[in-house]
Amino acid sequence: MSRETIDCKRLLCPMPVIRVQDRVAEMLTGDELEAVCTDPGALSDIPAWCRINGHEVIEMRSEDDLYFITLRVGEQ
Amino acid sequence: MSIQRTVRVMQEQGIHVEGINFFTGFCVEGHTHAIRKQDRDKPKRNNALWAAEQLGIKLHIIDIIEEYKDVVINPKHGYGANLNPCLDCKIFMVRKAHEWMKAHEFDFIITGEVVGQRPMSQRKDTMPVVQHESGVEDRLLRPLSARNLPETLPEREGWVNREQLHDFSGRSRKPQIALARSFGFTEWATPAGGCCFLTDAQYSVKLADLWESRGSKQYEMDDIMLLKVGRHIRPARHFKLILAREEGEGKFLQGYKRQYPTLKVTSHGGPFALIDGELSDEEIRQAAAIVARYSQGRSANEVTLEYADAGGQARELRVKPAAPEEIPAEWVL
Numbered sequence: 001m002s003r004e005t006i007d008c009k010r011l012l013c014p015m016p017v018i019r020v021q022d023r024v025a026e027m028l029t030g031d032e033l034e035a036v037c038t039d040p041g042a043l044s045d046i047p048a049w050c051r052i053n054g055h056e057v058i059e060m061r062s063e064d065d066l067y068f069i070t071l072r073v074g075e076q
Numbered sequence: 077m078s079i080q081r082t083v084r085v086m087q088e089q090g091i092h093v094e095g096i097n098f099f100t101g102f103c104v105e106g107h108t109h110a111i112r113k114q115d116r117d118k119p120k121r122n123n124a125l126w127a128a129e130q131l132g133i134k135l136h137i138i139d140i141i142e143e144y145k146d147v148v149i150n151p152k153h154g155y156g157a158n159l160n161p162c163l164d165c166k167i168f169m170v171r172k173a174h175e176w177m178k179a180h181e182f183d184f185i186i187t188g189e190v191v192g193q194r195p196m197s198q199r200k201d202t203m204p205v206v207q208h209e210s211g212v213e214d215r216l217l218r219p220l221s222a223r224n225l226p227e228t229l230p231e232r233e234g235w236v237n238r239e240q241l242h243d244f245s246g247r248s249r250k251p252q253i254a255l256a257r258s259f260g261f262t263e264w265a266t267p268a269g270g271c272c273f274l275t276d277a278q279y280s281v282k283l284a285d286l287w288e289s290r291g292s293k294q295y296e297m298d299d300i301m302l303l304k305v306g307r308h309i310r311p312a313r314h315f316k317l318i319l320a321r322e323e324g325e326g327k328f329l330q331g332y333k334r335q336y337p338t339l340k341v342t343s344h345g346g347p348f349a350l351i352d353g354e355l356s357d358e359e360i361r362q363a364a365a366i367v368a369r370y371s372q373g374r375s376a377n378e379v380t381l382e383y384a385d386a387g388g389q390a391r392e393l394r395v396k397p398a399a400p401e402e403i404p405a406e407w408v409l
Contacts, residue, residue: 010331012301013122014097014099014103014122014124014125014137015099015139017122017125017137018099018137018138018139021136021137041122044121044122045122045125048122048125048126048129049125049135049137051129052125052128052129052133052134052135053134053135
């Protein structure tokens with residue numbers, strides 16, 4: 001199992017989702033991916049994308065103006 | 077709205093559907109809410125994701141920013157009322173969907189189009205153009221209008237029952253709303269067309285100005301993002317100012333301070349501004365006077381600003397704010 005981080009700072013919706021989607025496509029079931037975002041819209045969009053596509057959000061937190069969303073890759 | 081009903085009509089016939097959402101860079105939704113402070117507390121929702129979740133389908137969001145430039149710059153079928161190349165856009169997106177369909181071994185494409193609903197891309201005479209020029213031909217099914225259109229492959233093959241499809245036409249959404257309600261939908265996503273900046277007159281003026289000032293119809297993603305933000309003032313062909321109208325925009329524009337020279341009012345409350353162009357010292361002072369005009373020191377004899385170049389070298393400027401007549405209306409885009 002691997003854990004990666006992608007930088008989605010300054011990207012506006014839906015680009016953070018696209019970055020996450022494209023990265024997840026290269027990952028394996030059980031891997032974890034943390035997206036670091038500045039668009040607060042990512043807090044609803046990335047979890048919505050995960051629910052639709054069978055991935056699990058395991059952590060969401062904010063620090064100053066940054067939003068950290070971590071997901072675990074599901075079956076694909 | 078149309079796509080939710082369209083998908084449900086297919087699901088009622090047992091068809092497996094997955095969604096494709098293309099991101100052109102010109103989508104209205106989300107960006108202005110994300111940028112403007114006054115909108116940041118509003119609930120955020122990407123309509124495509126929301127609709128997919130309501131329908132229980134997978135959604136694939138595809139970045140077409142680069143390829144889409146040619147559609148915007150050289151539309152074979154021309155523009156609509158503004159810089160909206162709707163017919164070329166529809167052809168391009170159906171072509172991309174067709175490529176995706178073949179790559180992922182799907183059988184046909186559905187869209188929420190209705191004959192006569194849109195002035196360019198959804199006319200009885202232009203809908204076959206979309207099928208033909210996209211290359212999809214009879215693998216494109218429009219379930220809401222199918223009975224007004226020639227039979228398609230999925231209908232002929234019996235994959236889909238034509239009798240259970242619809243014959244909607246025209247601009248009225250009443251029958252479609254009734255169908256949506258019959259499926260139990262109480263909310264729906266923004267209709268197509270209403271969510272593209274290229275259909276917006278003011279945005280189109282700013283994009284046309286950008287092309288005119290550069291002498292060519294080119295753009296980068298940052299250009300089209302910046303056209304969505306702030307007050308744009310062009311005192312001369314070779315320079316433009318982008319002034320934040322509120323705190324959220326100021327914060328967003330500050331993200332570009334390593335790409336553009338900036339002006340910031342320091343003696344009073346005032347907007348953060350980007351300078352697009354190469355300016356002489358005299359023009360920098362003119363730019364500062366304009367920015368000062370939009371500050372709380374607009375009536376003061378002198379306003380202090382910080383000018384910083386893109387390398388971060390800063391210096392102080394003291395200027396008299398421009399008088400209203402020194403900023404002609406035609407400068408404000």
